Amino acid sequence: MTEKFDYEQALADLKAGKPITGKDSVLGPLIKQLTEAALEAEIDSHLAQDVTPNRKNGKSRKTMKSTSGEFELETPRDRVGTFEPKLVKKHQTHVSDEIESKILSMYGRGMSYRDIAGHVEELYGINVSTATLSAITDKIIAEVKEWQQRPLDSHYPFVWMDAIHYKLREDGRYVSKAVYTILGLNLEGKKEVLGLYLSESEGANFWLSVLTDLHNRGVKDILIASVDGLSGFPEAINAIYPDTEVQLCVVHQVRNSLRYVASKHHKAFLAELKRVYRAVSRDAAEQALDELEDRWGQKYPIVIKSWRSKWANLSVYFKYPEEIRRVIYTTNSIEAVHRQFRKLTKTKGGFPNENSLLKLLYLGIQNASKKWTMPIRSWNLTLSQLAIFFEGRLDEALEL
Numbered sequence: 089m090t091e092k093f094d095y096e097q098a099l100a101d102l103k104a105g106k107p108i109t110g111k112d113s114v115l116g117p118l119i120k121q122l123t124e125a126a127l128e129a130e131i132d133s134h135l136a137q138d139v140t141p142n143r144k145n146g147k148s149r150k151t152m153k154s155t156s157g158e159f160e161l162e163t164p165r166d167r168v169g170t171f172e173p174k175l176v177k178k179h180q181t182h183v184s185d186e187i188e189s190k191i192l193s194m195y196g197r198g199m200s201y202r203d204i205a206g207h208v209e210e211l212y213g214i215n216v217s218t219a220t221l222s223a224i225t226d227k228i229i230a231e232v233k234e235w236q237q238r239p240l241d242s243h244y245p246f247v248w249m250d251a252i253h254y255k256l257r258e259d260g261r262y263v264s265k266a267v268y269t270i271l272g273l274n275l276e277g278k279k280e281v282l283g284l285y286l287s288e289s290e291g292a293n294f295w296l297s298v299l300t301d302l303h304n305r306g307v308k309d310i311l312i313a314s315v316d317g318l319s320g321f322p323e324a325i326n327a328i329y330p331d332t333e334v335q336l337c338v339v340h341q342v343r344n345s346l347r348y349v350a351s352k353h354h355k356a357f358l359a360e361l362k363r364v365y366r367a368v369s370r371d372a373a374e375q376a377l378d379e380l381e382d383r384w385g386q387k388y389p390i391v392i393k394s395w396r397s398k399w400a401n402l403s404v405y406f407k408y409p410e411e412i413r414r415v416i417y418t419t420n421s422i423e424a425v426h427r428q429f430r431k432l433t434k435t436k437g438g439f440p441n442e443n444s445l446l447k448l449l450y451l452g453i454q455n456a457s458k459k460w461t462m463p464i465r466s467w468n469l470t471l472s473q474l475a476i477f478f479e480g481r482l483d484e485a486l487e488l
Contacts, residue, residue: 120159123152127173131164134171142168195225196451198432229443232450240282242308243485245474246273246415247282248422249298249315251290252429254445255438262438266290267429267449268298271422272310273415275485277467279460281425281453282307286442292320299328311478312404314416316340322401331481335404337419338365345391357384364395365417370406374399408477411470415463428456 135142145167152161163173172178194204201218248271255262268285282302287294295318310332315321322334342361349357360380367373377399381392395402405417415421432452439445464470475482 120152120161124162127163130173131166131171135166138166138168138170140168140170142166142170191221192225192228192451193455195221195448196432196455198435198448198452200435225447226443228447228451232443232446235450236283238305240272240302240305240307241274241485242306243311243482244272244274244282244307244309245311245471245482247271247310247313248419249295249313249321250419250422250426252426253290254433256442256445257438257440264289265442266294267445268294269422269425270298270302271425273463275471275482277462277464277471279421279457279463281457284446284449286446290318292318292324295321296324296327299325303328308484309481311474311481312416314419314421316419317344317398333404334401335416336398336401337417338402338405339418339420341395341398341402345394348391349388353384353387357388360384365402367406370403373403373406409470409473411464411466412473421463425453425456428452 131144135144143166145165147162147164149160149162152159163178165171191204191208194207195201199207201221204221205218249269251266251268253264253266256265257263266287266289268283268287268290270282272280272282274280283298283305285294285298285301310325310329312333312335313325313329314335314337315325316337317340322336325332325334342358342365345361346354346358360376360383363376364373364380367376377392377395380395385392405413408416429449429452432448433445471482471486475486
């Protein structure tokens with residue numbers, strides 16, 4: 089019979105500094121136990137479906153290697169010899185870490201440790217402690233750090249930036265921290281999260297350090313950046329990328345405007361405001377803005393003043409074709425990423441530390457990005473248009 093995993097000893101080993109992974113690691117015995125339990129489930133399923141008389145016939149032993157060290161694996165055999173393990177093939181000597189991957193996959197989909205433990209017990213008949221699951225998911229932290237520091241492409245046609253807030257435990261209490269997310273559209277027309285950064289709160293000064301990090305990781309040029317209306321944001325971007333056009337999110341601006349309009353006027357005001365941001369050209373939009381001011385300027389001067397003062401950055405999208413307008417006039421692309429984050433974290437009131445939050449968001453990105461589609465279908469045409477609008481700036485990247 090397989091020796092049971094000693095959780096108390098594992099915790100003691102962790103406190104004593106024994107490595108989580110590698111030779112003689114803390115997790116080695118658990119991976120052995122989970123793998124053997126999975127193989128037992130496989131042979132039970134095989135025998136249940138076998139139409140010929142068959143039964144178990146002892147076990148074979150072989151030395152396996154995994155990221156959690158070496159161990160002796162006991163593989164069950166059947167009497168007729170028709171059992172072919174799927175998790176660990178007959179001549180395989182390296183564990184594919186499938187069980188660990190399943191645990192990480194469940195965690196990356198927002199499942200709690202309690203739910204994961206319940207699934208592992210249901211599938212393999214093994215009780216896995218929260219501390220053990222935490223140790224397994226902590227293995228991803230080194231990968232997260234490497235991902236955060238990875239080199240980036242030299243040119244990104246479009247970049248969206250926004251922040252989302254979470255509660256993290258610090259000095260015995262929970263404090264709100266901002267997670268800065270940068271989503272880029274690369275020269276292949278595919279979306280890519282360029283980085284995640286944590287700070288006490290959202291501000292233009294920290295965005296400046298984020299943009300500096302992008303530059304240090306190899307980003308030479310960004311054509312258009314779409315951001316919300318945070319004060320000083322365009323200036324922070326242009327301090328690092330002086331030629332980048334900054335488009336303020338029109339949807340954010342509309343929402344903020346309606347906060348200062350009486351509810352009884354919402355419908356009428358919004359109808360006229362739509363004529364501004366849905367205009368066919370910048371000239372038409374400015375004429376509609378003049379008419380909006382004539383009608384509502386005395387009643388809501390603060391709203392009109394906001395549109396006027398931010399107009400240079402609110403109206404950038406008017407110069408481009410519809411396909412480009414659609415993806416830059418709002419930060420919806422990055423808000424979709426944040427909606428995915430909220431799904432992952434909705435059952436968690438707060439996080440014990442930064443790593444616990446970052447590893448979950450990172451795994452969530454890896455899962456979600458597999459389903460991402462290209463936001464612009466006719467990308468080759470769009471790229472050609474961008475090469476004309478931004479003459480010479482893409483030549484190096486496109487080797488023109």
